[in-house]
Amino acid sequence: xxxFSRIKNITNASFRPIFENNEIDFxxxxxxxxxxxxxxxxxxxxxxxxxKVVKNYNEKIPKELLKAFTVLEAxxxxxxxxxxxxxxxxxxxxxxxxxxxxxxxxxxxxEQKTLELIESFNIIKKYKGLD
Numbered sequence: 001x002x003x004f005s006r007i008k009n010i011t012n013a014s015f016r017p018i019f020e021n022n023e024i025d026f027x028x029x030x031x032x033x034x035x036x037x038x039x040x041x042x043x044x045x046x047x048x049x050x051x052k053v054v055k056n057y058n059e060k061i062p063k064e065l066l067k068a069f070t071v072l073e074a075x076x077x078x079x080x081x082x083x084x085x086x087x088x089x090x091x092x093x094x095x096x097x098x099x100x101x102x103x104x105x106x107x108x109x110x111e112q113k114t115l116e117l118i119e120s121f122n123i124i125k126k127y128k129g130l131d
Contacts, residue, residue, distance in 0.1 A: 065127050068120035080128050087121045 061076065069075050072090060074083045092098055094113040102110065 065123060068123040068127075071116055071120040072124065074124070076127075080125070083121070083124055083128075087117060090117050 065076075072083060072086050074086050078086075091114065094110050094117065096102070096107045096110045096114065099106075099110060
């Protein structure tokens with residue numbers, strides 16, 4: 001429910017009893033065509049405000065946590081179940097034991113990626129309050 005609807009409901013609740021017994025068109029007095037333009041402007045401003053909130057929210061998230069979300073290709077809106085699913089799938093891709101025909105150097109790289117995934121998952125669990 002937008003702010004325009006709230007204003008209309010408050011106005012309805014406050015003034016309708018006064019006009020109910022007199023056959024006066026309440027909506028015609030308080031709400032007209034210009035209200036649609038006002039509603040459009042208010043909705044546009046609300047969308048802009050939400051964008052700013054998201055940007056400010058990301059700035060407040062610690063860089064370590066943002067990196068963890070990036071590593072797992074997740075975000076703070078994902079549930080722990082979704083993040084766990086992403087973690088397990090990523091782990092299957094990079095775990096050295098799942099790729100036996102690699103050189104020693106390639107295995108070391110995959111071990112580092114595995115450790116990075118585990119560390120990222122632990123950071124997110126801590127952030128979500130589960131560690």
